[in-house]
Amino acid sequence: MTTSEHRGAAPWRWFVAVGIVLFVAGVSYGVQRYLVGQAQEEGRPLAEQRAAQREAQQAQQERTDTLEKMLLMVQQRLEDAPLDSMLVISAANIAYDLGAFAVAEVYYNRFLDSIDPRNTAAAIDRAFVVFKQGRHTDAEQLLLRVIDADPGNQTAMYNMAFMTYELGQVEQSKMWMERVVAADPSSQIGKTAAEVLKQQQQPAK
Numbered sequence: 371m372t373t374s375e376h377r378g379a380a381p382w383r384w385f386v387a388v389g390i391v392l393f394v395a396g397v398s399y400g401v402q403r404y405l406v407g408q409a410q411e412e413g414r415p416l417a418e419q420r421a422a423q424r425e426a427q428q429a430q431q432e433r434t435d436t437l438e439k440m441l442l443m444v445q446q447r448l449e450d451a452p453l454d455s456m457l458v459i460s461a462a463n464i465a466y467d468l469g470a471f472a473v474a475e476v477y478y479n480r481f482l483d484s485i486d487p488r489n490t491a492a493a494i495d496r497a498f499v500v501f502k503q504g505r506h507t508d509a510e511q512l513l514l515r516v517i518d519a520d521p522g523n524q525t526a527m528y529n530m531a532f533m534t535y536e537l538g539q540v541e542q543s544k545m546w547m548e549r550v551v552a553a554d555p556s557s558q559i560g561k562t563a564a565e566v567l568k569q570q571q572q573p574a575k
Contacts, residue, residue: 522554531563
């Protein structure tokens with residue numbers, strides 16, 4: 371089974387200006403990865419495959435550089451406005467996307483402790499960065515807290531499925547995926563979970 375975490379962040383998580391930059395960078399990286407895959411599948415000469423790989427790596431580095439500059443900019447602005455909600459959540463999400471999970475946790479904690487304790491999107495993302503730092507039990511407890519307060523939250527349940535699968539708890543993961551589907555099979559995340567379960571049931575070739 372292949373799963374990936376679903377972000378809980380609200381649509382306003384980016385500044386408008388930097389959101390456009392990130393979108394372009396993300397698309398560039400996605401296109402390059404597609405080209406690499408196509409080159410390999412089509413059996414192109416090894417030199418062409420390597421060229422596609424270099425382009426993909428360059429695109430990823432450019433995206434990383436952009437994110438690092440953005441994080442620095444936001445952190446500098448936070449020095450003057452440490453509880454500005456947009457700045458704090460943006461810092462958390464940029465650090466998340468950089469894989470700087472310890473940094474992201476600091477900002478998610480600040481946002482949830484001092485700005486918006488009921489923001490489930492930030493709570494879900496905090497649980498994931500805690501998980502990525504190896505504190506698996508803490509992460510599960512944080513997500514269960516979200517689910518207890520909002521039993522129909524598909525994003526939280528999907529992330530529980532991801533986490534338990536990563537820990538080798540396949541049956542638990544399957545149970546959470548089934549709960550995602552049961553909550554709303556017509557939503558995009560419900561359809562994704564259903565597809566994951568379908569693939570899991572297919573016999574290995």
